[in-house]
Amino acid sequence: MSDNTRSWFIVLCLLSAYTIPSSSDDKNYAKSLLKFKQSLTNPTMLQNWKEPLVDKLCFRNTPIWTGCLCLNGSFIGLRLEGMGLQGKIDIDSLSELPLFSFSLMHNNFSGPFPSDIKKLGKLRSLYLANNSFSGEIPDNAFSGMKFMKKVVLSHNLFRGKIPMSLMEMPRLVDLQVQDNLFVGRLPDFWQENLTVNFSYNNLEGRIPVKLSNQKASSFIGNINLCGKPLDPCKPKNSALKISFIAAAVGGFALAAFIIILLICRRRAKPLQYVKSVDMEKPSYNNKHETYKNNEHGKLYFVKNDNERFELEELLKASAQVLVSGSFGSSYKAALHSGKSYVVRRFRQMNNLGKEEFYEHMRRLGRLSHPNLLPLVAFYYRKEEKLLISHFVANGSLASHLHGNRSPNHPCLDWPTRLRIIKGVARGLAYLFKELPTLTLPHGHLKSSNVLLDGKYEPLIADYALVPVMNKNHAQQFMVAYKSPESTQNDRVTRKTDVWSLGILILELLTGKFPANYLRQGRGPNADLATWVDSVVREEWTGEVFDKDMNLGRHGDQGQMLRLLKIGMCCCEWNEEKRWGLSEAVERIEELDISDDDDYSSYASEGDLYHSSREMSDEEFSFSRA
Structure with a gap:
């Protein structure tokens, strides 16, 4: 138990x-x-x-x-x-x-x-x-x-x-x-x-x-x-003793300094005062007080072309709590320069030592792709870490799919969703190429980690953090460890991120949240792939798609069905039958919202389902062994 x-x-x-x-x-x-x-x-x-x-x-x-x-x-x-x-x-x-x-x-x-x-x-x-x-x-x-x-x-x-x-x-x-x-x-x-x-x-x-x-x-x-069970408290008069000792030592030091000064006959060069970049920052009586008396006191910027600011400026900035999740809290910090940053606070990030952690963050800092949210800086402390990135005002894909509708968050139509999944696929392919030694180049791919800029172009966030996360915490909360191979065989592979991509595709097409990602995930959509499979098997394919998409054009419905097939092949439970990332990306890139293909001739939902069974490239696998 x-x-x-x-x-x-x-x-x-x-x-x-x-x-x-x-x-x-x-x-x-x-x-x-x-x-x-x-x-x-x-x-x-x-x-x-x-x-x-x-x-x-x-x-x-x-x-x-x-x-x-x-x-x-x-x-x-x-x-x-x-x-x-x-x-x-x-x-x-x-x-x-x-x-x-x-x-x-x-x-x-x-x-x-x-x-x-x-x-x-x-x-x-x-x-x-x-x-x-x-x-x-x-x-x-x-x-x-x-x-x-x-x-x-x-x-x-x-x-x-x-x-x-x-x-x-x-x-x-x-x-x-x-x-x-x-x-x-x-x-x-x-x-x-x-x-x-x-x-x-x-x-x-x-x-x-x-x-x-x-x-x-x-x-x-x-x-x-x-005090017990911590270190004993110092006696109340210890401060007085220290002051006496300091005064005595100071007196001897001063006398010695005067003697040396007379001997050197003013030959000594004037003292130069240098500001230390590692000096402790003053503490503030606000929600950031946690970081007083820090070990290093400075931010490490991973690239030279970023705006520079110090930890003190970041802590003084007006802050807004964005979310408090399983990894820690996220804040939006608005600097005097007018730019806003997101500060993510991690406590369960002690899997690597200091030098290895620095090297991994520098490695992530060298990554550059239009569909990746770049790391700006990080802060290292043994007890906790801070990761700083740019603030993306348009929110996450999850907020647009599952949040409350408002004039500022209109429904995502089909062309926008296709553009989003293409960008995600390209960003994931870049991670696979640039991080060939990582079993999980992303590890936590889900809709809340896909941010959308002002033009609804996707930016993938929280990538490649598995190596630095505490293993027990990662296995409990990260998406990759919800995959079939992890839950059944206690292992993950390069195809595990492909499974996450498949679930993301199904979530984007259906508008339904995969409840198995939650700690207490239950309900009809707990296994989203199984739910989609059951609906399509009953030849009700049209019922799968989110009604908030523009479903008026049968050509669009044909492309949606093609993407549905790609998603199902990516999250195939049998890892050997699951598509590799390169094949998935290639098939996604072939999709075109203006392509009035042969599917436009199908009028019924049953015809849409049967057409999927006649595709020449590969049998549309729905098996869930």
Whole structure:
């Protein structure tokens, strides 16, 4: 049993000790859930939350609506993890529910902590990790929540002091606030059997005695914390002793200097002061304070033709949180020069030593292709790394396919989608050519890593990072490790990136997100290739294509079908039967939006399907062994 599964099992066991609400009110709960859904943006994963309302939210321990938690046929909470959700958390609608457990981990929520969370008086477990929440948490945020057992706020941008109302929870057994920007001293927690994690904040002072039996890893990354289990705190009078010693040494040094000066009779040259490029930068009391007292204090620019700026200027720039994902947070930083950059912060990037890391980044810096997002600079620190690239204002392919429609984000028509996939194929082919020694020249090819410039030309991002990522983290989150050969045989090959290209083609044509890329990926599109296969087998090929594309011309439909075939051949489960990249790129380049080929004579969806079976180049393989 995995740690995550075990954690949820324990929560459910704990809940079973309490009175579970009756299922007779499930219809009212469903109304409240619909009200809560209206406050969210991008709730595409909650499609089955809709009218007509269900009479029961649970069948035994199985939820009827996505994300509901059930125990013995009763609704007890929400687990909405990894769904791309954002917007406002409507606590008032949730207060009408019997919530024992509430999780929004691995989403895109931002803004302040929902201070009225204390209205959820029955809550036992709260999980808000891996979002972009920011600002200070009010001191009384958890007042009155006497049943709370687990509070998980890690991997956000919370700052200020740790709220004292956490001390008012007599049943608290698990507190995780690592990877934030909390400051000040640790509260003197008193709860028995409490497990904590305060690592990678800006906390200071002596660790309370009650917490001294915790693991040292629960406190690392706070350079001003001391005491067991970390290094002992220095005596209070140490600063005074040091000042006396420094004064004495200074006096001897001054006397020696005067003697030498008299001997040399002014022959010494004037001292020249040189500014060190490695000197420490001053710390700032904002969300970037994490980087104070850094090891090297400078950015390394991979090319000579880029605008130069220092880390200090980057940290002072106005910043906007773009996303907080499985690899870390991304910020948009606007410099005084008018240019904007994206700063990506990585913690799970310690697979290579310093020199090897520098060499790999310099290697990536030498890459240059119209369809690659170039690396501008990087920052090295043992605990974390920063990768800096240009800001692309038009967003990602994923945001255009799956985000909310607006005048600034019109629907992508077929010619635009074909141009995008051609650019992606060319960029991927360039990576294969320039990085011949890498098993995975990209490794993480997906729609959110395809950015679009003002003319909707694609720029591939986050390429060639597998060598520097921690292996366990890469295998858990990177797209290449969702491939059949990885999930079934625990290996990847050069054709694994081709599989990712195939899934991207299917996503672009269908408009459906491949849910298997999420940690908790479930649903009808979890394996997008299998879903496409099942639809085409039933001779409903026209139902595969995204209706937002212009489907009016049969010539276009013929080209779409050709690209559909290419996509299926690229993500063939049998690796030996899967196309190589060169063949896939060649076939993609042959596509032309103005080509009114023989497919224009086919009027029905069934004819479109049968025409694919008559292609002379190679049998359209749908096998999924």
